[in-house]
Amino acid sequence: MNATAETVVTSTGAMSSAALSSRTDVGQTVGDITAKNPRMVCRAVDVYYGEKRAIKSVSLDIGQNEVVAMIGPSGCGKSTFLRCLNRMNDTIPSARVTGSIKLDGREILDKGIDVVPLRAQVGMVFQKPNPFPKSIYENVAYGPRIHGITNSKAELDALVETSLTKAGLWKEVKDRLGEPGTGLSGGQQQRLCIARTIAVSPEVILMDEPCSALDPIATAVIEELIDELRENYAIAIVTHSMQQAARVSQRTAYFHLGDLIEVGETDQIFTNPQHKLTEDYITGRFG
Amino acid sequence: MSTEPTRGHTVKAYDSELAQLRGLVLEMGERVVEQVTDAVAAVIEGDPAPAHDVIERERKIDYFELDVDESIFNIIARRQPAAVDLRLVLALSKVVGNLERAGDKAEDIAECALRIQSREGCPDAAMFHYVSRLGKQACCMMERAMDALARTDVDQALDVFADDRSLADELTAAMRHLMSFVVEDPSRLSQVIDLLFAVKALERIGNHAGNIAEQVIFVAKGRDVRYQSRENVIAALRRREA
Numbered sequence: 001m002n003a004t005a006e007t008v009v010t011s012t013g014a015m016s017s018a019a020l021s022s023r024t025d026v027g028q029t030v031g032d033i034t035a036k037n038p039r040m041v042c043r044a045v046d047v048y049y050g051e052k053r054a055i056k057s058v059s060l061d062i063g064q065n066e067v068v069a070m071i072g073p074s075g076c077g078k079s080t081f082l083r084c085l086n087r088m089n090d091t092i093p094s095a096r097v098t099g100s101i102k103l104d105g106r107e108i109l110d111k112g113i114d115v116v117p118l119r120a121q122v123g124m125v126f127q128k129p130n131p132f133p134k135s136i137y138e139n140v141a142y143g144p145r146i147h148g149i150t151n152s153k154a155e156l157d158a159l160v161e162t163s164l165t166k167a168g169l170w171k172e173v174k175d176r177l178g179e180p181g182t183g184l185s186g187g188q189q190q191r192l193c194i195a196r197t198i199a200v201s202p203e204v205i206l207m208d209e210p211c212s213a214l215d216p217i218a219t220a221v222i223e224e225l226i227d228e229l230r231e232n233y234a235i236a237i238v239t240h241s242m243q244q245a246a247r248v249s250q251r252t253a254y255f256h257l258g259d260l261i262e263v264g265e266t267d268q269i270f271t272n273p274q275h276k277l278t279e280d281y282i283t284g285r286f287g
Numbered sequence: 288m289s290t291e292p293t294r295g296h297t298v299k300a301y302d303s304e305l306a307q308l309r310g311l312v313l314e315m316g317e318r319v320v321e322q323v324t325d326a327v328a329a330v331i332e333g334d335p336a337p338a339h340d341v342i343e344r345e346r347k348i349d350y351f352e353l354d355v356d357e358s359i360f361n362i363i364a365r366r367q368p369a370a371v372d373l374r375l376v377l378a379l380s381k382v383v384g385n386l387e388r389a390g391d392k393a394e395d396i397a398e399c400a401l402r403i404q405s406r407e408g409c410p411d412a413a414m415f416h417y418v419s420r421l422g423k424q425a426c427c428m429m430e431r432a433m434d435a436l437a438r439t440d441v442d443q444a445l446d447v448f449a450d451d452r453s454l455a456d457e458l459t460a461a462m463r464h465l466m467s468f469v470v471e472d473p474s475r476l477s478q479v480i481d482l483l484f485a486v487k488a489l490e491r492i493g494n495h496a497g498n499i500a501e502q503v504i505f506v507a508k509g510r511d512v513r514y515q516s517r518e519n520v521i522a523a524l525r526r527r528e529a
Binding site: 246284 | 292294295296297298301367368369370371372373374509
Protein backbone atom coordinates (compact mmCIF):
# COMPACT_ATOMS: atom_id res chain seq x y z
CA MET A 1 0.00 0.00 0.00
CA ASN A 2 1.24 3.45 -0.77
CA ALA A 3 1.28 5.13 2.60
CA THR A 4 1.53 8.63 1.27
CA ALA A 5 -1.71 8.11 -0.60
CA GLU A 6 -3.39 7.68 2.76
CA THR A 7 -1.83 10.72 4.31
CA VAL A 8 -3.13 14.23 4.04
CA VAL A 9 -0.09 16.43 4.36
CA THR A 10 -1.26 19.90 5.21
CA SER A 11 0.47 23.20 4.98
CA THR A 12 1.48 24.65 8.31
CA GLY A 13 0.16 28.04 7.21
CA ALA A 14 -2.48 29.42 9.48
CA MET A 15 -5.03 29.90 6.74
CA SER A 16 -4.54 26.36 5.47
CA SER A 17 -4.81 24.87 8.91
CA ALA A 18 -8.03 26.75 9.46
CA ALA A 19 -9.55 24.85 6.57
CA LEU A 20 -9.31 21.58 8.44
CA SER A 21 -10.36 22.74 11.86
CA SER A 22 -13.39 20.50 12.01
CA ARG A 23 -12.16 17.31 10.38
CA THR A 24 -13.88 14.28 11.77
CA ASP A 25 -12.97 11.55 9.30
CA VAL A 26 -10.89 8.59 10.44
CA GLY A 27 -8.49 6.54 8.31
CA GLN A 28 -6.37 9.35 6.95
CA THR A 29 -3.69 10.91 9.09
CA VAL A 30 -3.96 14.68 9.23
CA GLY A 31 -0.64 16.52 9.25
CA ASP A 32 2.88 15.92 8.10
CA ILE A 33 4.10 12.41 8.96
CA THR A 34 7.64 13.09 7.79
CA ALA A 35 10.66 14.28 9.79
CA LYS A 36 13.40 16.55 8.48
CA ASN A 37 16.17 14.09 9.26
CA PRO A 38 14.45 10.72 9.73
CA ARG A 39 16.18 7.87 11.54
CA MET A 40 13.14 5.63 11.54
CA VAL A 41 10.65 5.62 8.68
CA CYS A 42 7.45 3.66 9.30
CA ARG A 43 4.99 3.16 6.47
CA ALA A 44 1.59 1.47 6.46
CA VAL A 45 2.33 -0.44 9.64
CA ASP A 46 -0.40 -2.85 10.72
CA VAL A 47 -0.30 -4.86 13.92
CA TYR A 48 -2.60 -7.79 14.48
CA TYR A 49 -3.13 -9.64 17.73
CA GLY A 50 -4.65 -12.79 16.31
CA GLU A 51 -7.55 -11.53 14.21
CA LYS A 52 -7.71 -8.16 15.90
CA ARG A 53 -6.14 -5.30 13.97
CA ALA A 54 -4.64 -3.19 16.73
CA ILE A 55 -2.73 -0.74 14.50
CA LYS A 56 -4.21 0.39 11.20
CA SER A 57 -1.82 1.41 8.48
CA VAL A 58 0.20 3.85 10.55
CA SER A 59 2.90 5.88 8.82
CA LEU A 60 5.27 8.08 10.80
CA ASP A 61 8.91 9.20 10.86
CA ILE A 62 11.06 9.52 13.96
CA GLY A 63 13.70 12.17 13.25
CA GLN A 64 17.19 12.75 14.58
CA ASN A 65 17.38 15.35 17.37
CA GLU A 66 13.65 15.34 17.95
CA VAL A 67 11.27 13.95 20.51
CA VAL A 68 8.07 12.56 19.05
CA ALA A 69 5.32 12.18 21.65
CA MET A 70 2.61 9.61 21.08
CA ILE A 71 -0.59 10.35 22.91
CA GLY A 72 -4.09 8.93 22.98
CA PRO A 73 -6.55 7.16 25.25
CA SER A 74 -5.86 3.73 26.69
CA GLY A 75 -6.07 1.02 24.05
CA CYS A 76 -5.44 3.42 21.17
CA GLY A 77 -2.33 1.53 20.04
CA LYS A 78 0.40 4.01 20.90
CA SER A 79 2.41 1.55 23.03
CA THR A 80 1.80 -1.23 20.51
CA PHE A 81 3.21 0.99 17.78
CA LEU A 82 6.18 1.99 19.94
CA ARG A 83 6.97 -1.65 20.61
CA CYS A 84 7.07 -2.31 16.85
CA LEU A 85 10.01 0.06 16.54
CA ASN A 86 12.43 -2.42 18.12
CA ARG A 87 10.34 -5.52 17.50
CA MET A 88 9.32 -5.97 21.08
CA ASN A 89 6.03 -7.34 19.76
CA ASP A 90 7.97 -10.42 18.61
CA THR A 91 7.70 -11.61 22.19
CA ILE A 92 3.91 -11.86 21.86
CA PRO A 93 3.04 -15.10 20.02
CA SER A 94 -0.24 -13.85 18.54
CA ALA A 95 1.24 -10.54 17.32
CA ARG A 96 1.85 -10.00 13.63
CA VAL A 97 3.35 -6.83 12.16
CA THR A 98 3.10 -5.87 8.49
CA GLY A 99 4.17 -2.82 6.52
CA SER A 100 7.60 -1.28 6.56
CA ILE A 101 9.78 0.07 9.37
CA LYS A 102 13.22 1.24 8.34
CA LEU A 103 16.07 2.25 10.60
CA ASP A 104 18.53 4.38 8.64
CA GLY A 105 17.18 2.85 5.46
CA ARG A 106 17.39 -0.76 6.66
CA GLU A 107 14.15 -2.74 6.94
CA ILE A 108 13.81 -4.00 10.51
CA LEU A 109 10.76 -6.16 9.92
CA ASP A 110 12.78 -8.56 7.75
CA LYS A 111 12.82 -12.00 9.29
CA GLY A 112 16.58 -12.21 8.91
CA ILE A 113 17.21 -9.26 11.21
CA ASP A 114 18.92 -10.12 14.50
CA VAL A 115 16.80 -8.39 17.10
CA VAL A 116 19.51 -8.35 19.78
CA PRO A 117 21.70 -5.69 18.11
CA LEU A 118 18.51 -4.01 16.86
CA ARG A 119 17.35 -3.53 20.45
CA ALA A 120 20.71 -1.99 21.27
CA GLN A 121 20.33 0.43 18.36
CA VAL A 122 16.74 1.14 19.32
CA GLY A 123 16.78 1.16 23.10
CA MET A 124 13.75 1.19 25.31
CA VAL A 125 12.91 2.69 28.68
CA PHE A 126 9.84 1.22 30.32
CA GLN A 127 7.06 2.59 32.48
CA LYS A 128 8.35 1.01 35.67
CA PRO A 129 12.06 1.29 36.38
CA ASN A 130 13.49 -2.21 35.99
CA PRO A 131 17.14 -2.26 37.06
CA PHE A 132 18.83 -5.63 37.11
CA PRO A 133 19.33 -7.06 40.61
CA LYS A 134 22.98 -6.16 40.36
CA SER A 135 25.19 -3.25 41.31
CA ILE A 136 24.75 0.19 39.80
CA TYR A 137 27.98 -0.33 37.89
CA GLU A 138 26.93 -3.72 36.54
CA ASN A 139 23.55 -2.40 35.44
CA VAL A 140 25.30 -0.03 33.04
CA ALA A 141 28.25 -2.28 32.16
CA TYR A 142 26.16 -5.34 31.31
CA GLY A 143 25.03 -4.19 27.84
CA PRO A 144 28.43 -2.98 26.58
CA ARG A 145 30.00 -6.17 27.87
CA ILE A 146 27.61 -8.58 26.08
CA HIS A 147 27.69 -6.49 22.89
CA GLY A 148 31.48 -6.35 23.00
CA ILE A 149 31.50 -2.57 22.84
CA THR A 150 34.57 -2.08 25.02
CA ASN A 151 37.99 -3.74 24.97
CA SER A 152 39.28 -3.12 28.46
CA LYS A 153 38.20 -2.50 32.04
CA ALA A 154 39.37 1.10 31.72
CA GLU A 155 37.22 1.63 28.62
CA LEU A 156 34.25 0.04 30.37
CA ASP A 157 34.77 2.24 33.44
CA ALA A 158 34.87 5.29 31.21
CA LEU A 159 31.71 4.21 29.36
CA VAL A 160 29.87 3.61 32.64
CA GLU A 161 30.86 7.07 33.84
CA THR A 162 29.89 8.71 30.54
CA SER A 163 26.54 6.93 30.44
CA LEU A 164 25.72 7.77 34.03
CA THR A 165 26.77 11.37 33.41
CA LYS A 166 24.56 11.64 30.32
CA ALA A 167 21.72 10.21 32.36
CA GLY A 168 22.32 12.87 35.00
CA LEU A 169 23.07 10.29 37.68
CA TRP A 170 26.87 10.22 37.97
CA LYS A 171 27.22 12.80 40.73
CA GLU A 172 24.62 11.03 42.84
CA VAL A 173 26.07 7.50 42.54
CA LYS A 174 29.79 7.85 41.78
CA ASP A 175 30.72 6.95 45.35
CA ARG A 176 28.44 3.90 45.56
CA LEU A 177 28.74 2.17 42.22
CA GLY A 178 28.96 -1.17 43.95
CA GLU A 179 25.62 -0.82 45.71
CA PRO A 180 22.50 -2.50 44.28
CA GLY A 181 20.66 -0.54 41.58
CA THR A 182 17.41 -1.55 43.21
CA GLY A 183 18.38 0.49 46.28
CA LEU A 184 18.05 3.78 44.40
CA SER A 185 14.94 5.95 44.49
CA GLY A 186 12.36 5.50 41.71
CA GLY A 187 13.59 8.51 39.76
CA GLN A 188 17.21 7.43 40.14
CA GLN A 189 16.33 3.90 39.05
CA GLN A 190 14.69 5.26 35.92
CA ARG A 191 17.77 7.34 35.14
CA LEU A 192 19.87 4.22 35.74
CA CYS A 193 17.74 2.45 33.13
CA ILE A 194 18.29 5.36 30.76
CA ALA A 195 22.06 5.14 31.42
CA ARG A 196 21.84 1.41 30.68
CA THR A 197 20.13 2.19 27.38
CA ILE A 198 22.65 4.88 26.44
CA ALA A 199 25.61 2.65 27.27
CA VAL A 200 25.07 0.47 24.19
CA SER A 201 25.22 3.49 21.84
CA PRO A 202 21.65 3.50 20.54
CA GLU A 203 20.48 5.59 17.62
CA VAL A 204 16.89 5.79 18.78
CA ILE A 205 15.49 5.75 22.31
CA LEU A 206 11.94 4.61 22.92
CA MET A 207 10.23 5.57 26.17
CA ASP A 208 6.97 4.00 27.27
CA GLU A 209 5.44 6.25 29.93
CA PRO A 210 8.83 6.69 31.58
CA CYS A 211 7.56 9.01 34.32
CA SER A 212 4.23 7.48 35.23
CA ALA A 213 5.68 5.89 38.37
CA LEU A 214 7.59 8.99 39.43
CA ASP A 215 6.80 12.04 41.56
CA PRO A 216 6.74 15.52 39.96
CA ILE A 217 10.32 16.36 40.93
CA ALA A 218 11.74 13.09 39.57
CA THR A 219 9.54 13.60 36.50
CA ALA A 220 11.02 17.06 35.93
CA VAL A 221 14.54 15.61 36.18
CA ILE A 222 13.71 12.95 33.58
CA GLU A 223 12.07 15.54 31.31
CA GLU A 224 15.17 17.73 31.53
CA LEU A 225 17.23 14.66 30.69
CA ILE A 226 15.04 13.86 27.66
CA ASP A 227 15.65 17.38 26.41
CA GLU A 228 19.41 16.92 26.77
CA LEU A 229 19.36 13.47 25.14
CA ARG A 230 17.61 14.96 22.13
CA GLU A 231 20.90 16.56 21.11
CA ASN A 232 22.30 13.12 20.29
CA TYR A 233 19.39 10.79 19.68
CA ALA A 234 16.03 10.35 18.05
CA ILE A 235 13.44 9.84 20.77
CA ALA A 236 9.89 8.52 20.72
CA ILE A 237 7.90 8.73 23.92
CA VAL A 238 4.49 7.37 24.82
CA THR A 239 2.85 9.34 27.59
CA HIS A 240 -0.55 9.65 29.17
CA SER A 241 0.33 13.10 30.42
CA MET A 242 -0.59 15.65 27.79
CA GLN A 243 1.32 18.31 29.68
CA GLN A 244 4.39 16.10 29.49
CA ALA A 245 3.93 15.62 25.74
CA ALA A 246 3.58 19.39 25.39
CA ARG A 247 6.68 20.02 27.49
CA VAL A 248 9.14 17.50 26.07
CA SER A 249 8.28 16.90 22.42
CA GLN A 250 8.78 18.76 19.17
CA ARG A 251 6.17 16.71 17.32
CA THR A 252 3.08 15.01 18.66
CA ALA A 253 1.14 12.08 17.21
CA TYR A 254 -2.42 11.40 18.34
CA PHE A 255 -3.66 7.80 18.16
CA HIS A 256 -7.28 6.69 18.39
CA LEU A 257 -8.52 3.09 18.21
CA GLY A 258 -5.47 1.99 16.22
CA ASP A 259 -5.53 4.90 13.79
CA LEU A 260 -2.92 7.63 13.73
CA ILE A 261 -5.36 10.52 13.59
CA GLU A 262 -3.08 13.51 13.52
CA VAL A 263 0.60 14.41 13.58
CA GLY A 264 1.98 17.89 13.88
CA GLU A 265 4.34 20.29 15.53
CA THR A 266 3.61 20.07 19.24
CA ASP A 267 2.86 23.81 19.39
CA GLN A 268 0.21 23.39 16.72
CA ILE A 269 -1.32 20.22 18.17
CA PHE A 270 -1.84 21.85 21.56
CA THR A 271 -3.08 25.20 20.32
CA ASN A 272 -4.87 24.45 17.08
CA PRO A 273 -5.36 20.75 16.35
CA GLN A 274 -6.95 20.07 13.00
CA HIS A 275 -8.92 16.95 13.79
CA LYS A 276 -11.97 16.97 16.02
CA LEU A 277 -10.86 13.79 17.83
CA THR A 278 -7.48 15.34 18.65
CA GLU A 279 -9.16 18.45 19.95
CA ASP A 280 -11.67 16.50 22.01
CA TYR A 281 -8.86 14.46 23.56
CA ILE A 282 -6.46 17.25 24.45
CA THR A 283 -9.21 19.52 25.77
CA GLY A 284 -10.64 16.79 27.98
CA ARG A 285 -13.83 16.31 25.98
CA PHE A 286 -13.09 12.77 24.98
CA GLY A 287 -15.77 10.35 26.01
CA MET B 288 -22.04 29.78 11.28
CA SER B 289 -21.24 28.65 14.82
CA THR B 290 -18.07 26.63 15.45
CA GLU B 291 -18.76 25.82 19.07
CA PRO B 292 -17.41 22.52 20.44
CA THR B 293 -20.24 20.01 20.24
CA ARG B 294 -19.22 17.99 23.26
CA GLY B 295 -18.75 18.98 26.89
CA HIS B 296 -15.68 18.30 28.99
CA THR B 297 -15.47 15.06 30.91
CA VAL B 298 -15.04 17.26 33.99
CA LYS B 299 -18.35 19.11 34.04
CA ALA B 300 -17.09 21.77 36.45
CA TYR B 301 -14.66 22.90 33.75
CA ASP B 302 -17.57 23.45 31.34
CA SER B 303 -19.33 25.41 34.02
CA GLU B 304 -16.26 27.59 34.72
CA LEU B 305 -15.80 28.40 31.03
CA ALA B 306 -19.52 29.12 30.65
CA GLN B 307 -19.45 31.42 33.67
CA LEU B 308 -16.41 33.21 32.32
CA ARG B 309 -17.97 33.74 28.93
CA GLY B 310 -21.23 34.79 30.58
CA LEU B 311 -19.40 37.40 32.62
CA VAL B 312 -17.77 38.84 29.51
CA LEU B 313 -21.10 38.88 27.63
CA GLU B 314 -22.75 40.67 30.55
CA MET B 315 -19.91 43.20 30.53
CA GLY B 316 -20.58 43.70 26.81
CA GLU B 317 -24.25 44.41 27.49
CA ARG B 318 -23.29 46.97 30.13
CA VAL B 319 -20.91 48.69 27.73
CA VAL B 320 -23.58 48.93 25.04
CA GLU B 321 -25.93 50.38 27.67
CA GLN B 322 -23.26 52.92 28.62
CA VAL B 323 -22.73 53.99 25.01
CA THR B 324 -26.48 54.24 24.38
CA ASP B 325 -27.00 56.40 27.48
CA ALA B 326 -23.97 58.57 26.74
CA VAL B 327 -25.20 59.28 23.20
CA ALA B 328 -28.68 60.02 24.56
CA ALA B 329 -27.16 62.46 27.03
CA VAL B 330 -25.48 64.34 24.16
CA ILE B 331 -28.49 64.40 21.84
CA GLU B 332 -31.21 65.05 24.40
CA GLY B 333 -29.21 67.54 26.44
CA ASP B 334 -30.10 65.67 29.61
CA PRO B 335 -27.40 65.59 32.32
CA ALA B 336 -29.01 62.68 34.23
CA PRO B 337 -27.95 59.85 31.90
CA ALA B 338 -24.50 61.43 31.56
CA HIS B 339 -24.05 61.32 35.35
CA ASP B 340 -25.36 57.73 35.38
CA VAL B 341 -22.79 56.71 32.77
CA ILE B 342 -19.93 58.27 34.72
CA GLU B 343 -21.11 56.68 37.96
CA ARG B 344 -21.49 53.22 36.37
CA GLU B 345 -18.08 53.33 34.66
CA ARG B 346 -16.38 51.92 37.73
CA LYS B 347 -18.62 48.84 37.53
CA ILE B 348 -17.25 48.17 34.05
CA ASP B 349 -13.74 48.24 35.51
CA TYR B 350 -14.80 45.76 38.19
CA PHE B 351 -16.06 43.41 35.49
CA GLU B 352 -12.58 43.43 34.00
CA LEU B 353 -11.04 42.57 37.36
CA ASP B 354 -13.51 39.71 37.89
CA VAL B 355 -12.88 38.30 34.42
CA ASP B 356 -9.10 38.53 34.86
CA GLU B 357 -9.31 36.70 38.17
CA SER B 358 -11.45 33.99 36.63
CA ILE B 359 -9.04 33.57 33.70
CA PHE B 360 -6.10 33.44 36.10
CA ASN B 361 -7.74 30.64 38.06
CA ILE B 362 -8.77 28.64 34.99
CA ILE B 363 -5.24 28.77 33.57
CA ALA B 364 -3.74 27.76 36.90
CA ARG B 365 -6.16 24.95 37.65
CA ARG B 366 -7.26 23.58 34.28
CA GLN B 367 -4.31 24.26 31.98
CA PRO B 368 -6.61 24.81 29.01
CA ALA B 369 -5.48 23.60 25.59
CA ALA B 370 -6.51 24.09 21.97
CA VAL B 371 -9.92 25.77 21.58
CA ASP B 372 -10.27 26.24 25.35
CA LEU B 373 -6.89 27.96 25.52
CA ARG B 374 -7.79 30.15 22.57
CA LEU B 375 -11.12 31.05 24.20
CA VAL B 376 -9.53 31.99 27.51
CA LEU B 377 -6.81 34.10 25.86
CA ALA B 378 -9.36 35.71 23.56
CA LEU B 379 -11.67 36.61 26.46
CA SER B 380 -8.73 38.24 28.20
CA LYS B 381 -8.27 40.51 25.19
CA VAL B 382 -12.03 41.05 24.76
CA VAL B 383 -12.41 42.45 28.28
CA GLY B 384 -9.55 44.85 27.61
CA ASN B 385 -11.40 46.14 24.57
CA LEU B 386 -14.68 46.35 26.46
CA GLU B 387 -13.05 48.26 29.27
CA ARG B 388 -11.60 50.80 26.84
CA ALA B 389 -14.97 51.06 25.06
CA GLY B 390 -16.48 51.78 28.49
CA ASP B 391 -13.91 54.54 29.00
CA LYS B 392 -14.94 56.05 25.67
CA ALA B 393 -18.60 56.02 26.75
CA GLU B 394 -17.56 57.95 29.83
CA ASP B 395 -15.68 60.43 27.62
CA ILE B 396 -18.86 60.95 25.58
CA ALA B 397 -20.87 61.50 28.76
CA GLU B 398 -18.34 64.13 29.84
CA CYS B 399 -18.64 65.79 26.42
CA ALA B 400 -22.42 65.90 26.98
CA LEU B 401 -21.97 67.63 30.35
CA ARG B 402 -19.51 70.13 28.88
CA ILE B 403 -21.90 70.96 26.03
CA GLN B 404 -24.77 71.38 28.51
CA SER B 405 -22.66 73.56 30.79
CA ARG B 406 -22.12 76.16 28.06
CA GLU B 407 -24.53 78.87 27.10
CA GLY B 408 -26.59 78.21 24.03
CA CYS B 409 -27.96 74.93 22.82
CA PRO B 410 -26.40 73.31 19.75
CA ASP B 411 -28.47 73.14 16.61
CA ALA B 412 -30.29 69.77 16.47
CA ALA B 413 -28.76 69.17 13.05
CA MET B 414 -25.32 69.07 14.67
CA PHE B 415 -26.28 65.81 16.40
CA HIS B 416 -27.09 64.04 13.14
CA TYR B 417 -23.86 62.06 12.94
CA VAL B 418 -23.60 61.55 16.69
CA SER B 419 -26.88 59.67 16.44
CA ARG B 420 -25.82 57.72 13.34
CA LEU B 421 -22.39 56.79 14.66
CA GLY B 422 -23.88 55.95 18.06
CA LYS B 423 -26.34 53.52 16.52
CA GLN B 424 -23.67 51.99 14.33
CA ALA B 425 -21.12 51.61 17.14
CA CYS B 426 -23.73 49.99 19.41
CA CYS B 427 -24.88 47.72 16.61
CA MET B 428 -21.28 46.65 15.95
CA MET B 429 -20.63 45.99 19.61
CA GLU B 430 -23.83 43.95 19.94
CA ARG B 431 -22.97 42.00 16.82
CA ALA B 432 -19.41 41.36 18.04
CA MET B 433 -20.70 40.12 21.38
CA ASP B 434 -23.27 37.93 19.65
CA ALA B 435 -20.48 36.49 17.48
CA LEU B 436 -18.50 35.83 20.66
CA ALA B 437 -21.48 34.19 22.36
CA ARG B 438 -21.91 31.73 19.49
CA THR B 439 -18.31 31.67 18.16
CA ASP B 440 -19.82 32.78 14.86
CA VAL B 441 -17.23 33.65 12.21
CA ASP B 442 -19.76 35.08 9.74
CA GLN B 443 -21.04 37.55 12.34
CA ALA B 444 -17.46 38.51 13.17
CA LEU B 445 -16.74 39.18 9.50
CA ASP B 446 -19.88 41.35 9.32
CA VAL B 447 -18.40 43.47 12.11
CA PHE B 448 -15.24 43.96 10.01
CA ALA B 449 -17.38 45.20 7.14
CA ASP B 450 -19.19 47.62 9.47
CA ASP B 451 -15.86 48.87 10.81
CA ARG B 452 -14.90 49.96 7.31
CA SER B 453 -18.12 51.94 6.80
CA LEU B 454 -17.76 53.44 10.28
CA ALA B 455 -14.49 55.07 9.21
CA ASP B 456 -16.31 56.62 6.25
CA GLU B 457 -19.05 57.84 8.56
CA LEU B 458 -16.47 59.50 10.81
CA THR B 459 -14.98 61.37 7.87
CA ALA B 460 -18.45 62.54 6.83
CA ALA B 461 -19.26 63.53 10.44
CA MET B 462 -16.12 65.63 10.74
CA ARG B 463 -16.85 67.47 7.51
CA HIS B 464 -20.45 67.99 8.58
CA LEU B 465 -19.48 69.37 12.00
CA MET B 466 -16.78 71.64 10.56
CA SER B 467 -19.37 73.18 8.26
CA PHE B 468 -21.13 74.55 11.37
CA VAL B 469 -17.93 76.31 12.44
CA VAL B 470 -17.55 77.81 9.00
CA GLU B 471 -21.12 79.11 9.24
CA ASP B 472 -20.78 80.34 12.82
CA PRO B 473 -17.31 80.40 14.46
CA SER B 474 -18.91 80.87 17.92
CA ARG B 475 -19.94 77.21 17.73
CA LEU B 476 -16.32 76.09 17.78
CA SER B 477 -16.43 74.80 21.37
CA GLN B 478 -19.61 72.84 20.74
CA VAL B 479 -18.17 71.39 17.56
CA ILE B 480 -14.93 70.38 19.26
CA ASP B 481 -16.90 68.50 21.92
CA LEU B 482 -19.02 66.80 19.28
CA LEU B 483 -15.89 65.92 17.31
CA PHE B 484 -14.55 64.26 20.46
CA ALA B 485 -17.83 62.38 20.79
CA VAL B 486 -17.90 61.09 17.20
CA LYS B 487 -14.24 60.12 17.38
CA ALA B 488 -14.97 58.22 20.62
CA LEU B 489 -17.85 56.42 18.90
CA GLU B 490 -15.58 55.45 16.05
CA ARG B 491 -13.08 54.04 18.58
CA ILE B 492 -15.87 52.02 20.20
CA GLY B 493 -16.62 50.55 16.79
CA ASN B 494 -12.92 49.75 16.40
CA HIS B 495 -13.00 47.91 19.74
CA ALA B 496 -15.95 45.89 18.42
CA GLY B 497 -13.76 45.04 15.41
CA ASN B 498 -10.97 43.95 17.74
CA ILE B 499 -13.44 41.69 19.57
CA ALA B 500 -14.49 40.21 16.21
CA GLU B 501 -10.81 39.40 15.57
CA GLN B 502 -10.76 37.41 18.79
CA VAL B 503 -13.86 35.47 17.72
CA ILE B 504 -11.98 34.41 14.58
CA PHE B 505 -9.00 33.43 16.71
CA VAL B 506 -11.22 31.23 18.88
CA ALA B 507 -13.01 29.64 15.95
CA LYS B 508 -10.18 29.24 13.48
CA GLY B 509 -7.00 29.43 15.53
CA ARG B 510 -5.92 32.21 13.23
CA ASP B 511 -4.59 35.51 14.55
CA VAL B 512 -5.93 38.16 12.17
CA ARG B 513 -4.77 41.19 14.10
CA TYR B 514 -2.88 43.78 12.07
CA GLN B 515 -3.97 42.19 8.82
CA SER B 516 -6.00 43.75 6.05
CA ARG B 517 -9.63 43.22 7.01
CA GLU B 518 -10.54 42.99 3.32
CA ASN B 519 -8.10 40.13 2.86
CA VAL B 520 -9.38 38.34 5.96
CA ILE B 521 -13.01 38.72 4.86
CA ALA B 522 -12.19 37.53 1.34
CA ALA B 523 -10.17 34.54 2.54
CA LEU B 524 -12.59 33.33 5.20
CA ARG B 525 -15.77 33.95 3.19
CA ARG B 526 -14.27 32.06 0.27
CA ARG B 527 -13.32 29.21 2.56
CA GLU B 528 -16.78 28.97 4.04
CA ALA B 529 -18.39 29.07 0.59
